[in-house]
Amino acid sequence: MQDNNNTIAGWVLFAGIVALGGTLVAGSYFAAERPEKMGYPIEGVVEEGAGGAEAEQPIEFYLASADVAKGAEVFKKCQACHTVDQGGANGLGPNLWATYGKPHGHVAGFAYSDALKGVPGNWDWKGMSDWLANPKAYAPGTKMTFAGLSNPVDRANVMAFLNSKSDAPLPLPAAPVASTPGAAEDKAASEADDAGGQKAENEPVLTEQEALKGGTANIRGEGAPKVTAPGTTAAPAPKQ
Numbered sequence: 001m002q003d004n005n006n007t008i009a010g011w012v013l014f015a016g017i018v019a020l021g022g023t024l025v026a027g028s029y030f031a032a033e034r035p036e037k038m039g040y041p042i043e044g045v046v047e048e049g050a051g052g053a054e055a056e057q058p059i060e061f062y063l064a065s066a067d068v069a070k071g072a073e074v075f076k077k078c079q080a081c082h083t084v085d086q087g088g089a090n091g092l093g094p095n096l097w098a099t100y101g102k103p104h105g106h107v108a109g110f111a112y113s114d115a116l117k118g119v120p121g122n123w124d125w126k127g128m129s130d131w132l133a134n135p136k137a138y139a140p141g142t143k144m145t146f147a148g149l150s151n152p153v154d155r156a157n158v159m160a161f162l163n164s165k166s167d168a169p170l171p172l173p174a175a176p177v178a179s180t181p182g183a184a185e186d187k188a189a190s191e192a193d194d195a196g197g198q199k200a201e202n203e204p205v206l207t208e209q210e211a212l213k214g215g216t217a218n219i220r221g222e223g224a225p226k227v228t229a230p231g232t233t234a235a236p237a238p239k240q
């Protein structure tokens, strides 16, 4: 008996040592690296910043729901250099009354940079958006020392506000259909509805679930697999 107890104690001690050793070895193999970013990413949540910028829509998308009053707020950032009312004085920057549709550098007598005057074409939605997002990229060498409005919503709002400061404001562009994910399909679906959608609604439709429930009984034709579940016969399904 005495001997037996010692043997048992020995094995328990041995097992403990093995377990401890295992933990140490495993620990060094599976050393947990501290993740760069703590927390779990949540699928489908767009982060602001680098990722969000990629997902930016064309400016027409934001213009479609632009808010002139909010644009007036944004324009406070421009007021240090610009007036916008008709006949307003030029400051560091030119008066901005009725700019759309005019050539770059539209105020006669203002000393524009060659950089801006040299940009071909007239001010349109796309051009104004690119300009306000990053003036230096739009007209390298411009005198407008303004960093730019990176937020497309701010840009659209201030663009709508500028547009309102004119004898003949342009209609705001409609949201481009193709750029809104899902909109194209929605449109196709609604067109399909118009063309006989009513009829299709009343016809029986076999959903995937129903097809699965029915098993192979619903699969007909030459290509249908001749599968019989174990324990059932190949007899035709009973009539209802």
Ligand code: HEC
Pocket (backbone or CB within 6 Å): 074, 075, 077, 078, 079, 080, 081, 082, 092, 093, 094, 096, 099, 103, 104, 105, 106, 107, 111, 112, 113, 114, 115, 116, 117, 132, 139, 141, 142, 143, 144, 145, 146, 149, 158
């Ligand atoms: C630090 C002063 C400054 C600020 C702030 C500023 N601008 Fe300008 N802006 C200028 C100057 C200077 C020019 C002329 C640029 C050139 O000739 O290269 C200009 C030109 C423009 C033009 C071109 C006008 C034309 O006749 O072609 C537009 C449009 C414009 N600014 C809009 C804005 C808007 C909108 C804001 C605010 C979001 C803004 N600017 C902020 C100084 C400024």
